[in-house]
Amino acid sequence: MKETKALTSRQREVFEFILKWMRETRLPPTLSEVAQFLGVPYPKSASAHLDALEKKGYIQRSPGKARGILLTPLGESYQMDRLVEDILEIPVVGRIRAGWLTGSELVPDGSMAVPRSLFSEKPDFVLQVRGDSMTGAGIFDGDMAFIKKSREASNGDLIVAHIQGEVTLKQLIVEKRRLILRAANPQYSDIIVPPEDEAQLVQGKLIGLFRDNIRSVVEARRG
Numbered sequence: 001m002k003e004t005k006a007l008t009s010r011q012r013e014v015f016e017f018i019l020k021w022m023r024e025t026r027l028p029p030t031l032s033e034v035a036q037f038l039g040v041p042y043p044k045s046a047s048a049h050l051d052a053l054e055k056k057g058y059i060q061r062s063p064g065k066a067r068g069i070l071l072t073p074l075g076e077s078y079q080m081d082r083l084v085e086d087i088l089e090i091p092v093v094g095r096i097r098a099g100w101l102t103g104s105e106l107v108p109d110g111s112m113a114v115p116r117s118l119f120s121e122k123p124d125f126v127l128q129v130r131g132d133s134m135t136g137a138g139i140f141d142g143d144m145a146f147i148k149k150s151r152e153a154s155n156g157d158l159i160v161a162h163i164q165g166e167v168t169l170k171q172l173i174v175e176k177r178r179l180i181l182r183a184a185n186p187q188y189s190d191i192i193v194p195p196e197d198e199a200q201l202v203q204g205k206l207i208g209l210f211r212d213n214i215r216s217v218v219e220a221r222r223g
Helices: 009-025 031-038 044-055 073-085
Strands: 059-061 069-071 087-097 111-115 125-130 144-149 158-163 166-175 178-182 202-211 216-219
Touching: 009 031, 009 044, 009 073, 031 044, 044 059, 069 073, 087 144, 087 166, 166 202
Parallel strands: 087 125
Antiparallel strands: 059 069, 087 111, 125 144, 144 202, 158 166, 158 202, 166 178, 202 216
16 A cells, blocks of 8 residues: 655645646646646656655556556545635525616525636625626626625726615716716616715625526626
8 A cells, every 4th residue: 555645835736737637638647748837848857746646645657658647546535625625605695686676685595606716806695687787798687696795896897786775787887976877788778876875886896607508607897
């Protein structure tokens, strides 16, 4: 039985490169591909790192095979631990209108598990979109909107807005000292924000979307 020891920082980098490569291609990397990752000129220069990973029990190598790296049970356990660490549980807090202001439900409604790597900053909560006022911005009825809490926003940001006792998803426009909520659908008119609603207007900013039929998260963009 091979002795198992903790990895050095460099060995961990190499092993995580191998895991990432295998997740993305469903094949192990070649020695040349490991060498390229390490920035060393010859494939054999990378062999010492693989020898160390094998000696410590994280991989097994098949001599004579170009893609002869196999994960051991220890390596698979390490991979599962890292995958769990990289998952975010984001609370789902209800529904938000992307249409006329006719009522929004903001109540706890479970959570969503998403990869941490999909976001440059962690979302605080998720809202399910209802309505078609933001279709021009690529936001459709049923989409899950990932929101970062914020009380500040810039001109052009897509925000969760609280206005007239309702909550809606719109683009914030700052124009001649007025705040305007703008849809991304010509069927909907601009909403001029009354002065009494300005202080509590911004509740958060859209930082990502999940669409069930394509199973992906896309980075939110300004309209």
